[in-house]
Amino acid sequence: MGLQQTRYQQLSKEKMPKRPVLRNLLWAFMIGGAICLAGQFVQLFFMHQGMSVKEAASPTTVVMVGIGAVLTGAGLYDRLVKRAGMGGTLPITGFANAMVAPAMEFRAEGLIMGVGARLFTVAGPVLAYGMAAAFVVSAVRYLVTGVA
Amino acid sequence: MAKERSSSATLLPQGVYIVSTGSVVGPKEGEGPLGTAFDRVWPDEGKRFSSYEKAEQQLLNEAYEVALEKSGFDWSDIDLVLGGDLLDQTISTNFTGRQHQRPLLGLFAACATFTEALGLGSMLVSGSNARDVIVSASSHHLTAERQFRFPLELGYQRPPTAAWTATAAGAAVLSKDAGPIQVRAVTFGRVIDAGGRDPNDMGSAMAPAAFDTIYRHLASTRTRTCDYDAIVTGDLGYFGLDMLKVYAQESGLIFGVELQDCGRLLYDPTTQDTHNGGSGPGCSACVFAGPLANRLVRGDWGRLLLVATGALFSPTTYQQGETIPCIAHAVELVAV
Amino acid sequence: MSFVWAFVVGGLLCVLAQLILDLARLTPGQVLVLFVVAGALMGGLGVYGAFVQFAGAGATVPLPGFGYTMVEGIGEAVKQKGPMGLFTGSLTASAGGIKAAVLFGLAASLIFKPKA
Structure with missing residues (x-):
């Protein structure tokens, strides 16, 4: 690294405007917590219909994904995340946002290579590495314990 | 006379003048502190177009039109168009060339494109038989976002160092004839x-x-x-x-x-x-x-x-x- | 009490993610992958299950819950079908969320236009 690069690293580090970390954390906690609370309500609703905790998991996810999709379509979810950061991105509603947003955006490039191909641009890595990790973890457990 | 260094300033020997300029911006730029100083402010980002890429081309086209109108020149007076934008293959500038039908040089220097065009255009007016030249640069927030970052509706927290790509186009008419x-x-x-x-x-x-x-x-x-x-x-x-x-x-x-x-x-x-x-x-x-x-x-x-x-x-x-x-x-x- | 814990635990998971985003300077995509992998890992170790019992949606709604669900799915599938379950289980268990996101994404692309 040259002298110029070293000086730049130093200077930019020194002068860099600080991220409002504390405010970000507070917002992430409030919004993230609120979304999970909503999820808990939905899950309880399905359990009141006679489902077990396990049975209620899938319909709860579907409803939460639906909420995320509708808020994305209405142009509200990006505004929420601007404040909440990972509080909006980490819950499953953020996963829905990550799939719905590119689908909407690339509509102009057509239904096949636009919408169809771009659906997974953001969510793809999560699915790929989620599946890979689940496979590896379970395979190891299966080999070690005999049950996955 | 030997050149001092190839990388130093070029003084223009012949008079080169900016006869007129045209600026057309989006609504957010219009609401900003400079809002009243622009020639035209769009009421929206161009939702009437089937794509925002087309909106950016129209934005640029209007900047050309405003600058020409103020200069009193016609497109037929213009010897050369120099300009650029941010999109892949500089499509905004190149596609707008379908309309004006003047000789076109597409340039790219990212956000430095305007002074690249202005500087190069001035040197050509000064030192070639090009008499009247129009230079430009444009960008559109929504087309730049989808190319460089993320889909619009994707939730995303900008850090304090992030810049906001302007929806704006500017053009200037250069001439050997005296201007302001x-x-x-x-x-x-x-x-x-x-x-x-x-x-x-x-x-x-x-x-x-x-x-x-x-x-x-x-x-x-x-x-x-x-x-x-x-x-x-x-x-x-x-x-x-x-x-x-x-x-x-x-x-x-x-x-x-x-x-x-x-x-x-x-x-x-x-x-x-x-x-x-x-x-x-x-x-x-x-x-x-x-x-x-x-x-x-x-x-x-x-x-x-x-x-x-x-x-x-x-x-x-x-x-x-x-x-x-x-x-x-x-x-x-x-x-x- | 289940509501309080759902809120607190879910909120804290998001705080942890935000902390990593801001301090380690990772991109949101990197943080999401990190969390889904961590969820799968903790699921495999049997830790996340206990966490879910305690916090409910506070543990299942954030993305680590997705990784956990995939591991759980594989466990069930292997029980029923043997080793082939290693391949079928994770998507079976997470199918609801993924398919909902695909369908809603397709629908939204037809109905809505992105706004500035």
Whole structure:
């Protein structure tokens, strides 16, 4: 690294405007917590219909994904995340946002290579590495314990 | 006479004048502190078009039309069009050429494109048989976002160093005939890579390039910062301009109140949520073609050094972990 | 009490993610992958299951819950079908969320236009 690069690293580090970390954390906690609370309500609703905790998991996810999709379509979810950061991105509603947003955006490039191909641009890595990790973890457990 | 150095300023021997300018901006730029200084403000980002790429082309086309209208020239008078934009294969500038049908040179220097076009156009008017030339640069927030970052509706938290790509186009008609602003000298930039790699922090990455060009321009024209009424950089924004001042100070260059920045002037960060300020080729283009040119024409300023800065990366290079090479082109303008 | 814990635990997971985003300077995409992998890992170790019992949606709604669900799915599938379950289980268990996101994404692309 040259002298110029070293000086730049130093200077930019020194002068860099600080991220409002504390405010970000507070917002992430409030919004993230609120979304999970909503999820808990939905899950309880399905359990009141006679489902077990396990049975209620899938319909709860579907409803939460639906909420995320509708808020994305209405142009509200990006505004929420601007404040909440990972509080909006980490819950499953953020996963829905990550799939719905590119689908909407690339509509102009057509239904096949636009919408169809771009659906997974953001969510793809999560699915790929989620599946890979689940496979590896379970395979190891299966080999070690005999049950996955 | 031997050339001092190939990288120093070019003084234009023949008079080159800016006859008129045209600036057309989006609604957010219109609501900003400079809003009243633009020729046209769109009520929306162009939702009547089937794509925002088409909207950007129309934005540019209108900037050409406004500039031509004010100059009294017709398209048929124009010998050459020079311009550029941010989109892949400079489609905004090239596709707009389908309409005007004049000889076209597409340029790319990211957000430094406007002064590249202005400087090169001036040299051609000065030293070739091109008599009347129009130069331009444009950008659109929504087309740039989808190319460089993420889909619009994707939730995303911008860090404080992030820049806001302007929806804006600026154009200027250059001529051998006398006009209210004269182009006196041009200094083209070198590619300077100080090692910045964050596409969300282009301001600080571009500061060393801005400094290099300003320093070389001042040295080769034997001028000092205080000889200018204004030295206006491209899109350094708040953070970048602070960095530039530090670089300057370390080399004994002192800036006063004359130092400003287009990206910093375009928006009000407290109410418009634009963080480090405006960016995009259209930013320096519209800020010059609107408010800065007005000040020269009105006589508020006698001498202006416009130094647009560009971050020359692409989505491919930053995904591959490359650093961000930057460039700055300077054009010295005087009121006639 | 289940509501309080859902809120607190879900909120804290998001705080942790935000902290990594801001301090380690990762991109949101990197943080999401990190969390889904961490969820799968903790699921495999049997830790996340206890966490879910305690916090409910506070543990299942954030993305680590997605990784956990995939591991759980594989466990069930292997029980029923043997080793082939290693391949079928994760998507079976997470099918609801993924398919909902695909369908809603397609629908939204037809109905809505992105706004500035």
